[in-house]
Amino acid sequence: MERKRGVFHETTVESVISQQRNFHTSTFAGSKRSYSETTNSHHAEPNKQLHFQRASSIGRVPPRLTASDIISLDAASVALPSEYSQRKVISATPTSIVDRSLSLSFSRYGLPAPLVDNLNAHGIKEIYPWQKQCLLGPGLLDGTKNLVYSAPTGGGKSLVADILMLKRILEDRNAKALLILPYVALVQEKVRWLRNIVQDIKRKPLETDECDGKVQLWQKRPDEDNIRVVGFFGGGKIRATWSDFDIGVCTFEKANMLINTTIDDCSITNLRTVVLDELHMVDDDHRGYLMELIATKLMSLEHSVQIIGMSATLALQNIEVLSTWLDAHMYRTFYRPIPVEEHLVHEGKIYPASSTRSILKTASQLQQTSSSTLKLDSQPVRTIQASQHKEFQDPVLNAVVALANETVRSGYGVLIFCSSRQGCESDARLISRVLPQANEIDPTIIEKRSDLLGDLRSLSMDLDLNLAESIPAGVAFHHAGMTTEERDLISTAYDSGVLKVIVATCSLAAGINLPARRVILHNARMGRDLIGPSMLRQMRGRAGRKGKDEIGETYLCCRKCDLEDVVELMHADLPQVSSGLTTDKHRIQRALLEVVSIRLVNSRASINDYIRKTLLNLSSTSDLIRDHVESSLQDLLKMGFIQCDDFDSYVATQLGKAVVASSLEPEDGAFVHREMQRALQAFVMDGEMHILYTFTPVQELFASINWQIFRSEMEALDDSGLRVMMFLGLNPAVVNRMAQGGTLKESNPAEKEIARVYRRFYLALQLRDLCNEISIHAVARKYDMPRGTVQTLEQTCQGFAAGMIKFCEQMGWGAMAAILDHFSDRLKAGAKADLLALAKVTFIKSRTARVFYDNGFKTVASLANADPKELLPILMQAQPTKLRVKSKDEQKYEEKLLAKAQVIADSANRLWQAEMRQDLDEE
Incomplete structure (x- = not known):
């Protein structure tokens, strides 16, 4: 549905408009703060206490607050047309009437009419000049050249990759394509989009055979000519094959697993195109190395696969490095269809910051001893008046609420990024107290917000009391402590205009596409750490919504003590990308084990050739790489994952293949193997705990243990559960000591391994409850954890269980695989047999x-x-x-x-x- 339109652009610079509309502004109480000047008690209270306080006030409406006014300081601007209205009059983008090559039906693109019609139906009637220039780059339309390109968020970068990918699929009915994204939410969103785009499009008819003068058609399925788009993410027991899809949309992990499988069974030859979205994440220390493994394996194949890498946050030097690595054509544009105005907010004053250079100049002048020395171009254009409310004494909070209030009262949406989950909830509650109430809002919107509350109430969990308070005013929060269902409902409501404000942690910036007229950063920290340049650009990139907003605006609210750091951050270049294989996590081991296991390499010469194709080869010296490779091969031999024969040929052992099939890191695979060998000798079968422990993830994802709860649950275990503890080497005396304030030693490998066992067993206790019909919210309450965290644990365990089943099958442990398979079904169902x-x-x-x-x-x-x-x-x-x-x-x-x-x-x-x-x- 369309948003209410207004002349919001004028309110950002003209006090007269503010007076006409009576815009009030107040700040948010949002981010978790570690600063001495922060006095808001909402941020200091733990979540459990805060929830209890809110529950005790049911039935009482919190007192209304008034947002601070925002006053324009540039009187001359009232008499001048605003920059935004000028942008409406002057079109900066040529249309297909001027340039016929901007039409999707232009012959050079070779797109079939049904695809053009579908794109037109979704509002894409022509492309931007930069998209044309990019698509017409050498060897791109015919698939013979790779591509690395960068375009700002909202600039239409995805369409270029979509066109190139769909062109390959439609030209060759046997062709397959993979689109690889970092997050499940993005995969789901992209699957929906692509299915709409390829709807009713038929591929080339099947070939015919001439036999005895008669034409015989191959037998085919009803959907044989359709383009099948399938998403791959999370846990799954079914082995994915090429026959399941034409376009696979995958997370990093699923794509790597799928490529390994198809190289191993030689079905990879039909792969024609692979799109790597968010290419800047290649050096992400947690998961980015998987992108490097994927691309390097593709470049090592005998047949050519077109690799398309794109990102909104790639500096020029990074584009050059990545295009050299991938042997790709490079393209870069700064074009955004919706202009974005950037601002710095400091001590209640709003300064223009349309570029990093102007922000640096503004901030450096702010640090001068006397404000009278400020130059005219660095003077604030507006000021946010101080609030009389005790809740808004913090100037950063006051600014956030004031800016959000101004946006909403103009009929637009706003995203606020906060440093913590508690901060999100606190900000949302305070903002809701300054926004228009039910008697000031369109009854239709009120009804839809009531419906949203009804949808949230109908979920199998309690309605969050903070959401119950904020949603009637059009405000909600979004963070990882919420369940997927809650976040989906809130995102959809915001996207449709039912909600006007979402207060989110930084995870929303990268994990889902929700643009806003105005983006507000509640200081430059996420948690205790300063955000990086890439994350800052991700968050600011959400400003501006094509088709709904004339402009976008960003406001970075900066604390006095952070001013110098913010100046450096805003002026900083994007960090140079480097290989994730150089970290201390032994990732070269995994890279080598995978390519040996799938028989992509088998000798030292072929290994060296593979390594030369990695990004590592461009970011490290040859001597260092040679040492890494040599030590990794020796470690793999020592762990029993590979073998080397008399002819210096490498082959993966059964154990090595099991580790690769289960997508485990080599170190984790060795740990799992040791645990499973012990379990097979004396598995405790008269209860559930040993089985549940077996498919509890070994990764360090949920490491926090509440030892008092651990002790309470341990004391309630039956004889079978206690035997499992003893078998695993867990000591009740240690649990008691930890519950009394002790420290778990992890000073050597043996202590680290037993600490991992304690953590896994603690998580297995939660899985036991989830498998026995205790709801997510009840488990979260019992273990004092956010319910979104419990749900993530449940989903992660499903994926890990699928890997463990494959591990057991590869090792020939069929009975164990069957047991794990049954409990995997129970975990997914959250129920007994x-x-x-x-x-x-x-x-x-x-x-x-x-x-x-x-x-x-x-x-x-x-x-x-x-x-x-x-x-x-x-x-x-x-x-x-x-x-x-x-x-x-x-x-x-x-x-x-x-x-x-x-x-x-x-x-x-x-x-x-x-x-x-x-x-x-x-x-």
């Missing part, structure tokens, strides 16, 4: 499945034959305890549950029919 069939039905999981089972719906068939109205009272019973609501809201709530009941019945019907067809086939 008797509910696994019901848990396949949409919306039926965990506690909901148990409630249906106890009410007589024990099979899929019983649900399939039920009237949705019969299911409504059971769904009501399955919901967690809710706050009391007005009868009107309760009616809407029941309507939503009835719609959910209809989905359940339909899903059960499809499953039941599939079961009946299978039974008939087996007869």
Whole structure:
């Protein structure tokens, strides 16, 4: 739906408009602060106490606050047309009337008419001049040359890669393409987009065979001519194959696994194009090296694969390095269809900062001893008045709330980036107290916000009380402590205009595409650390929404003590990318183990040739690389992952292949192998703890242990659980000592390994509860963890379990693989074995499945034959305890549950029919 339009652009520079519209501004209480001048008690309280306080005030409306006014200091600007209105009059972008090559139907592009029509239907009727120049680069349209390019966020960079990728797929019906993205949310979003773009487009018809003068068509599936777009992410037990898709959209991990599999079984020959999005992440210390492994393996193949790498945050020197590495054509543009105005906010004053140079100049002048020495061009254009409210005494908080309030009252959306989860929630509550209330808002919007609350309430968890307070005013927060379902509902509501403000941690900047008219950074820190140049550009890049905003605006609210650091940050160039294989995490070991295992290399000469194709070869000296390779090969031989014969040929052992198949790091694979060997000798089978421990992730993802809770859970273990502890080498006395304030020693490899076992067992306790129909929010409350963190643990364990199943299958441990497979199903369902069939039905999981089972719906068939109205009272019973609501809201709530009941019945019907067809086939 369209947003309410206004003349918001004038409010940013003209006090007269502010007076006409009575814009009030106040700041947010958001970021977690470690600064001495911070006195807001909301930030100092732990989340548990804050939640308790909010719960105790149910029924009481918090007192209204007033945002501070923002006053223009440039009186002359009132008489002049604003820059934004000039941009509306003067078009900077040629159209296809002037330049026919900007039309998607231009013959040089060779795009089929159905694809052009689909793009037109989605608002893409022509391309920008920079996109034309990029596409017409040497060897790109025919797929013979790789490409590395950079364009600002919102500048249309994805369309270039989409066109090149779709062109390959449509020209060759056997061609496959991979689009690789860093985050699951981006994968899901891209899958939806591509499916819409390729809808109803048919590929070239199948070839025919001439036989005895007759033309015979190959037998084909009904969807054989369609372009199949499939997303690959998270855990999955099914081995992906090329036959499942034409375009695969993958996370880094899934793409690497898929490429390994298809090189090993020789089906990689159909791969024509690979798109690496967010290419700047290649030197991310956590996951970026996977991009390097993927690209290097592709360049080592016998057939040519077009590699397309793109990013919004690549400096010129980085584009040059990466294009040299990939032997690619390079292109760079600074074009944005929506201009972005940048500002620095300091001590309640707003300074223009349209470039890093002007920010440096402004900030350096701010540090002078006397403000009278400031030059005219560095004077503030506006000032934010001090607030009389005690909640807004912090000038940074006051500025954030004031700027957010101004945006919303002009009818636009705003994103605020905060340094902590608690800060997000606190800011959202305070902003909601200054925004227009129900009697000032369109009743239709009020109704939609009420519907959003109903959707959140209908999830299988308690409605967050902070969201219940802020959403009626059009404000919500977004962070990793929330569940995926909560974040999806909030993102959708913001994107449609139902919500006007989202306060987010930095994860939103990179993880999902939600542009805003105005982006506000609640200081330049995320947590305790200063954000980096790349993250700063990611967050600022969310400003401006093509088709809805004439401009975008960013405001970096800077603390006095951070001014010097902010100056350096804003002036800093993007860091130079380097290979992730040089870190101390022995990643060359994984690179070498993978290529030996999939038989891409088998000799020292071929290994050297492979290494020469890595980014590492451009960022390290040959002597250092040679030492790394030699030591890594020796380590792999010592761990038993590879063998070397008399002819100096390398081959992966069964264990080495199992490590690669399960996508484990070599060090983690060695740990898992040691654990599994011990388990196979004396597996504790009279309980669940040993099995659950086995597929608890070994990665250091969730390392924090509440030892008091650990001790309490340990004391409640049955004999089987205690035997598992003893078998794993865990000492109850150590747990007791830690619960009393002790420290877990990790000074040597043996101590580090036993510490890892303690952490895994603590997580296994949580998995035990999740597998036994305890909801995510109940587990989160029990272990004093954010429910989003518990959900992430659950999802990560599903992926790790899938890897462990492959590990066991590769090692020939079929019985162990079957046991893990069963418990993987239970973890996914959040239920015991008797509910696994019901848990396949949409919306039926965990506690909901148990409630249906106890009410007589024990099979899929019983649900399939039920009237949705019969299911409504059971769904009501399955919901967690809710706050009391007005009868009107309760009616809407029941309507939503009835719609959910209809989905359940339909899903059960499809499953039941599939079961009946299978039974008939087996007869």
